[in-house]
Amino acid sequence: MSRHLTACIMVGLVLGIFMGWLVHQGFLSAIMTDEHWVRSFQMLSTIFLNLIKMLVAPLVLATIVAGLAHMGDSTAVGRIGLRAISWFIVASLVSISLGLVLVNLFQPGAGVDITASTHAIGEVKKLDFFEFIEHVFPKNVIGAMYDNNVLQILVFALFAGVGLTALGERGKPLVRGAEALADLMLEITGYVMRFAPFAVFGALANVVASNGLGILEVYAKLLGEFYLALLILWTLLILAGWVVLRGRAFKLVTYVRQPVLIAFSTASSEAAMPKLFEQLDRFGIPRRISGLMVPLGYSFNLDGSMMYASFATIFIAQAYGVELSIGTQIAILLTLMVSSKGIAAVPRASLVVIAATLAMFDLPVEGIALVLAIDHFLDMGRTATNVLGNAVATSVITKWEGMLQPMRDPDLDDPVAPHDTPEHGRQGLNLEGGQ
Numbered sequence: 001m002s003r004h005l006t007a008c009i010m011v012g013l014v015l016g017i018f019m020g021w022l023v024h025q026g027f028l029s030a031i032m033t034d035e036h037w038v039r040s041f042q043m044l045s046t047i048f049l050n051l052i053k054m055l056v057a058p059l060v061l062a063t064i065v066a067g068l069a070h071m072g073d074s075t076a077v078g079r080i081g082l083r084a085i086s087w088f089i090v091a092s093l094v095s096i097s098l099g100l101v102l103v104n105l106f107q108p109g110a111g112v113d114i115t116a117s118t119h120a121i122g123e124v125k126k127l128d129f130f131e132f133i134e135h136v137f138p139k140n141v142i143g144a145m146y147d148n149n150v151l152q153i154l155v156f157a158l159f160a161g162v163g164l165t166a167l168g169e170r171g172k173p174l175v176r177g178a179e180a181l182a183d184l185m186l187e188i189t190g191y192v193m194r195f196a197p198f199a200v201f202g203a204l205a206n207v208v209a210s211n212g213l214g215i216l217e218v219y220a221k222l223l224g225e226f227y228l229a230l231l232i233l234w235t236l237l238i239l240a241g242w243v244v245l246r247g248r249a250f251k252l253v254t255y256v257r258q259p260v261l262i263a264f265s266t267a268s269s270e271a272a273m274p275k276l277f278e279q280l281d282r283f284g285i286p287r288r289i290s291g292l293m294v295p296l297g298y299s300f301n302l303d304g305s306m307m308y309a310s311f312a313t314i315f316i317a318q319a320y321g322v323e324l325s326i327g328t329q330i331a332i333l334l335t336l337m338v339s340s341k342g343i344a345a346v347p348r349a350s351l352v353v354i355a356a357t358l359a360m361f362d363l364p365v366e367g368i369a370l371v372l373a374i375d376h377f378l379d380m381g382r383t384a385t386n387v388l389g390n391a392v393a394t395s396v397i398t399k400w401e402g403m404l405q406p407m408r409d410p411d412l413d414d415p416v417a418p419h420d421t422p423e424h425g426r427q428g429l430n431l432e433g434g435q
Contacts (some may be wrong), residue, residue, distance in 0.1 A: 005193065009261050009391025012197035013204055016041075020208025037208050038189030040201075043264060044064040044202025051192045052271045055185050057145035059274055060153050060295050062182035067173045067288030068161025069170045069175045076163070078294070080397060084293055086394050089337075091237070095303045096333050098233055104329075106225040148270065151299045182287070184373035185411075189274035202267035205375050221375045226311055230381050233307055234388060241392040246401050248283075248407070249392070255410045256391045264384035267376055267408075269298060272387050280394060289398045297390035303383025305353075308378060312354050315368030334363060 022028050023037040042079060103109075136151055138144040143153035164171035241249035256279050259272035266272075272295065280290045313332060317324055324332070335357050358365045371378065398404045 005196065006258055006261060008197040009200050009258070009265060012199075012201035012352030015267055016204030017203070017208050017213075019208075020205040023205070024210040024212040024271060034209065038206055038387065041202040041206035041209060044303055045199045045206065048192070048195050048199030048202075049266065049271055051195070051270055052268075052274065053148055055154055055189055055192070055274050055412070056148050056150070056270050058181055059185040059277065059288060060150055060191075060291075060350040061145070061157050062178045062185065063277065064295065065161045066175060066178040066182055067286070067291035068158065069171065069178070070288055073389075076293060076401075077158075080289065080292060080401060082184065083397050083400060084296055084393065085300065087396065088297065091240075091301060091303050091393065092306045092337055093333075094236065094331040095233060095306035096310045096336055098236070099229060100270060100314060100329055100333055102225070102229045102232070103311045103318075105320060107223050107401035108222045109315040109320075116386060132172070133284055134273075150295045154295045173355040185274065186278060189278065193275060194206040196262055199271075200262070203266050219377075223374060223377060226378060227381055229311060230304065232386050233303060237303065237385075237389055237392050241396055244396045245404075248395070248404075251407065254279065254394055255279045255407075257390065259391075260275055260384045260387050263387040267379040267383050269383055269386055272383075273298070276387060276391065279410060280391065282408040282410050283395065284407050285394060285398045286403050286405065289401065289403060290394050293394040294390055297393055298386075299352070301390050302382075302386050303389035304382030306336065306381040307385065309353050309357070309411045311377075313357055313373050315365075316354075316358065316370060317363055320364050320367060320372055321364060328361065332357060335360060360396055 020041070023034055026034070028034075028037060030347065066301060136155060138152035138156055141153070141156045164175055213235070238249055238253065241252065245252065256276065259276040259279060262275060263269055263272035276294060277287075277290060280294070281287060312334060313336070314329070315322070355365050355368050357363075358367065415434070
């Protein structure tokens, strides 16, 4: 991918905001109606997201199957999985706790006019732990891929990868097929990413044209304090990575800047996944690690969403003048911690968790309407944080496993091999040993 992609995305972001403002002010109404402008902007981002979603299922399946087949040691899979889940739990607790502390310190809900927003919130989906556990296991892998259900694809890929390892030589053709499929998906990703600046332009222009810049002014306090909280969380995540990775933790931010920016601009983790795989490859993380960690993290390591869930829940309570004891807030924290793991792949999943948590603690569920107006802008920050958190977690686990390899130029145009076996490595990729 061109080293100028980041600059192009930033230009698209700024131009999108400006173009959206022009449409919202009616300056371009003489050319065509505002409705057609908004629909045109939305089309750009929708096309990009559809193309990215087209890649997610085969990419996840191929990378995990190929990676596990080359790992050869099932105990290593269990060890990596245990370390990953432990990291995810600690990171989630830190994110939620930090959100509770800061929202109590900032008091963004104090003095909010609860009659200012009347958006309909729809039916609140009940969170059922048992239903979630049953939903993890796919009854039809084709259906799981059709729905882009990363968690179900992960489960099938685990069985397939371990099964191919047991087959030995008989399974080699399928392993090579999985490797070729992953190569193909990354090649297509390169083509799709050239459209990213236009998608970012469309996404931001659509939001601003529909709501205007005034929406940022009305909620400036909440937005500012939430993004300050995210900045603190970013600092903690990078420092946690530094403890293990040392100087490479700061370089990791440079490597993942493009997927983070894509996630921020589109408010979609899926949009950033293919590029995240590619940049983690260049950072020196073998695909057999990232192929397991990234999909797992997309379901269980939602640092930004955890921060938002605690922040928004207490914000709504403050707006309605509800005093919550420390004990109640800790109970809310633990509820958010558990319930968030049961809504992977649900659109606006954080809102579902918040609505269910409000109902559980007899708080006004209609308070969701207070954050709906700027939820897209909040979603941008929390999605970017989710991507960064998964990049840090994957890098740390790789270092603990002693598999971290030398870094490559993060902006090279050449494709990256989706696996780390010497016999399949491409020229220029140092596959000898770890650091």
